[in-house]
Amino acid sequence: MVYRVAVVGGSGYTGGELLRLLAGHPSVRVVAVTSERSAGRRVEEVFPNLRGSVELLYEPLDPERIAKAADLVFLALPHKEAMDAAAAFHARGKKVVDLSADFRLRDPRVYEEWYETPHRHVDLLKQAVYGLPEIHRRAIRSAALVGNPGCYPTAALLGLLPLLKHRVADPQSLIVDAKSGVTGAGRGLALPYHFPEAHDGVAAYKVGGHRHLPEMVQEIEALTGTRVNLTFTPHLVPMDRGILATIYAALTRPCTTAELADLARETYAGEPFVQVLPPGELPNVKHLRGTNLCRIGLHAEQRTHRAIVVAAIDNLVKGAAGQAIQNMNLMLGLEETTGLLAPGFFP
Ligand SMILES: NC(=O)c1ccc[n+]([C@@H]2O[C@H](COP(=O)([O-])OP(=O)(O)OC[C@H]3O[C@@H](n4cnc5c(N)ncnc54)[C@H](OP(=O)(O)O)[C@@H]3O)[C@@H](O)[C@H]2O)c1
Structure with a gap:
């Protein structure tokens, strides 16, 4: 059909x-x-x-x-x-x-x-169902209306999920420092996105007040059942596409980098679109362009007792259109990966 x-x-x-x-x-x-x-x-x-x-x-x-x-x-x-x-x-x-x-x-x-x-x-x-299949897959299958997540929340939530699910991150201590390519702002014309303004520079924006913050808080509070204390700082970087989220969280117990990677691999076992990198490796948005993948690297910093998670996606694919098609596949009863498995383009 x-x-x-x-x-x-x-x-x-x-x-x-x-x-x-x-x-x-x-x-x-x-x-x-x-x-x-x-x-x-x-x-x-x-x-x-x-x-x-x-x-x-x-x-x-x-x-x-x-x-x-x-x-x-x-x-x-x-x-x-x-x-x-x-x-x-x-x-x-x-x-x-x-x-x-x-x-x-x-x-x-x-x-x-x-x-x-x-x-x-x-x-x-x-x-409406929040359309992050890695958290809400069952509800999405029977939903009539899906609110597809924002691009920053997709990267941040997929990066945080293993730590929160296994309760190794203190929800009171979360920092998401994220960078977006210029397509994240849409195709409409505005001065900050003109080539001479955006090219060859990097700037933070909406510090302390970006609109993607409340959906991150909503989902983390639902996962943990506790109030969350989250700082989110977005940055505009001179690339066409991609989101790189670097996430910091205080560890609730001593953990090694290898343990964090194991927890993430367990969390995402069988997930078609989340790849957990081996200890010591970190993702680059350039390797994900055009794909529906989220790639995650984790590090346990012994000196500060913090977890550092780096999550990368293509903002237009896993952060928008690809995830929307993943949701459509679920809603129509199709194989979830249909039409979404082609490799990306590099460089
Ligand atoms: N860009 C991203 O990375 C990203 C990621 C996740 C979610 N999103 C969200 O996805 C949505 C679309 O984002 P985008 O980046 O594709 O935006 P965009 O490039 O600015 O495109 C907006 C689209 O909406 C149409 N439109 C604008 N005002 C309209 C109106 N009053 N009535 C009917 N159509 C109207 C435009 O058509 P015209 O040709 O008529 O102007 C255009 O097709 C936004 O809500 C955005 O926040 C974007």
């Missing part, structure tokens, strides 16, 4: 990556792709890399029409724009994977605090 899917917001970076990956998926066909500003144009005009692979025209977002054509809809829209579209498709019985932040936070008050607008679909928010 071939399922029909639509990509809403298909002219942005994550939408383009969805189209690229779905073009090689054997069990789905993209039947509609939307853009307001590029309506009427061919996909290949907006994404020349897709010439010969995707033969579709952009159309404006019309939930009525798209719901008739598609079984499942990906929303690659900005937050605040996605929630009404999700509600419109959900009301028409369609499964939805939302790549925005609109359905990631369970508590509408937390959403309002961080996104500075009341959530307009609180009932739907309650039904």
Whole structure:
């Protein structure tokens, strides 16, 4: 059986990556792709890399029409724009994977605090499942609406999960220091992302107040059952894609690097998209470009009694479009890895 899917917001970076990956998926066909500003144009005009692979025209977002054509809809829209579209498709019985932040936070008050607008679909928010398969696989399989995680939280949570699950990290002591490539900011134009501004420099931003913090806290508190004390500092680095998260946590008991690696290997045994590196090895985002992988290296620092975990992903794939397809596979009852196993490109 071939399922029909639509990509809403298909002219942005994550939408383009969805189209690229779905073009090689054997069990789905993209039947509609939307853009307001590029309506009427061919996909290949907006994404020349897709010439010969995707033969579709952009159309404006019309939930009525798209719901008739598609079984499942990906929303690659900005937050605040996605929630009404999700509600419109959900009301028409369609499964939805939302790549925005609109359905990631369970508590509408937390959403309002961080996104500075009341959530307009609180009932739907309650039904949404946080789409990190390594934690919520079973719930995702039966979900009608998945809130696909942010790119920073994907790297941070996958890096932290083995330590938290085995209770070797003190949840009161967590620091996530993370670097993102420029595509993490989306395709829209803004001064900090112009070539002379972003190239050949590195800067922290949103220190103490990035919007990905509350979803990390939500998931860690659910895992540990305790309040968490987490500092998260994001950085913009001059590369196209990739997230590298360096995570620090106080150890709750003496541990060696080899023990930490064993705990991580046990946590991720059978996981198709998480690779734990041998002791002494650390990941590089460059080796993961285009893949749905998260690669993790761990170190136990004896001098400070801290664990240091380095987690790397491609922000557009495991941090967005690839993870969304992984969720789609689960929701449609397909093999979870379908369409996602091609190796990345290097260098
Ligand atoms: N970039 C990443 O690494 C990343 C990772 C994880 C999650 N996300 C999230 O995924 C979503 C998409 O991100 P992106 O980086 O792909 O963004 P983007 O490059 O800025 O693309 C945004 C898309 O939304 C459409 N759009 C914008 N405003 C709209 C409106 N009012 N009505 C209908 N369509 C509208 C745009 O179409 P037009 O052609 O009409 O402008 C475009 O297709 C965001 O919520 C983002 O936070 C991004």
